[in-house]
Structure formats: C-alpha cells, structure tokens
Amino acid sequence: xxxxxxxxxxxxxGQGGRFSGTDLLPSQHSDQGYTIHGAIRQELQEHTIxxxxxxxxxxxxxxxxxxEAIPMEASEMLxxxxxxxxxxxxxxxxxxxxxxxxxxxxxxILEEELDQxxxxxxx
Numbered sequence: 001x002x003x004x005x006x007x008x009x010x011x012x013x014g015q016g017g018r019f020s021g022t023d024l025l026p027s028q029h030s031d032q033g034y035t036i037h038g039a040i041r042q043e044l045q046e047h048t049i050x051x052x053x054x055x056x057x058x059x060x061x062x063x064x065x066x067x068e069a070i071p072m073e074a075s076e077m078l079x080x081x082x083x084x085x086x087x088x089x090x091x092x093x094x095x096x097x098x099x100x101x102x103x104x105x106x107x108x109i110l111e112e113e114l115d116q117x118x119x120x121x122x123x
Contacts, residue, residue, distance in 0.1 A: 028068055029100070053082060058120050059089040060113045064097020064106070088120075 022035040053059060059082055063075040075091055082089035092113060097106050 048081070049078065053085075053087055055086040057087055058117060059087055060117050061089060061091045062094055062097075062101060062110060062113060063091065064094045064099065064101055066096055067099045069099040 022037050024033045024035055027033045061075050061079055063070070063072055065072060072093065079089045079091045092109070094101060094106055094109055097103075097109075101107075101110065
C-alpha cells in the first residue's frame with residue numbers, strides 16, 4: 001500500500017532538488033518548496049508506517065480537514081490498516097485544521113489527545 005507521504009506528494013516534473021538524488025516538491029508554506037531525498041522516498045515506498053507499529057501500541061492520529069498536503073483518506077487508510085492488525089488506533093478529524101495543526105485551538109486539541117493517550121496507558 002502506498003504511504004500517505006508518497007501518495008500525496010506531487011513532484012514537479014523536470015525539477016531536480018537542491019542536491020543530487022533529491023526532488024523538489026511544492027509547499028503551501030514556502031515559495032521555494034522543499035526537497036525530499038531520493039533514499040527517503042524509496043524507503044517510504046518500500047515500507048509503510050503500519051508495518052512498523054506493534055499491535056500492542058495505542059495510536060492517536062490527528063488530521064486537519066483543511067490539510068492540502070496529505071489527504072484525509074491517507075489517515076483513514078492508516079487507521080484501517082492498524083485496526084486490521086489489532087492496534088487500537090483512533091483518528092481525530094480536526095475541523096478547520098491544516099497540515100501544520102499549529103493554531104492555539106489545534107494545540108489544545110493535541111494536548112487533549114496526549115492527555116487521553118497517557119490516561120489510556122495508565123500513566
């Protein structure tokens with residue numbers, strides 16, 4: 001299965017990155033875009049995050065519904081894959097949240113999620 005990062009990335013054709021073996025990707029946060037090293041993209045294509053999470057982990061996924069970098073479907077697919085492995089994975093859709101989830105309201109939601117995770121872990 002493709003990873004969220006790979007399925008959402010749109011490499012600009014014909015535009016190599018700043019270093020050999022990299023690609024320049026568009027970014028809504030910078031006119032310069034950002035680079036991704038070819039080895040990292042290869043790793044992302046060969047391995048998915050759900051392959052690396054043991055079934056005993058508790059997982060909280062937060063995703064802004066205004067995220068233009070990664071589609072919500074990527075987080076939904078991740079949650080489904082994790083649940084299929086027996087992982088307790090919860091997805092919280094953040095209304096109005098973008099890719100960064102960095103506003104005061106979004107950070108408060110992140111704090112709530114961390115508190116709940118710690119509670120669930122018995123910490």
